[in-house]
Amino acid sequence: MSESREIELVFEPLEEGGHHVYAPDLPGLHTQGDDIEEASRDAEEPGKLLKRREQLATSLRSIANLLRFELMTLLCRRTQDRQSAVA
DSSP: OOOOOOOOOEEOOTSSSSSEEEOTTTTTTTESSSHHHHHHHHHHHHHHHHHHHHHHHHHHHHHHHHHHHHHHHHHHHHHHHHHHHHH
């Protein structure tokens, strides 16, 4: 059910040394390190958390859609029951 995908990281050298790293597809993922390896390591955990947040949001949307469907089904049955009682 969960789909793994790559996260593009963009590394930019900083004037004062080190690198700034961010992920264009994951707003909010910004970090930096003294070198590319450190910046990459520092981006790994927030990247995992942001991907997990996306997965949870997708799951919540699915649950909400299922609940809407169930509610509509119950309302239709209730309407049919009332119509049957009147007839």
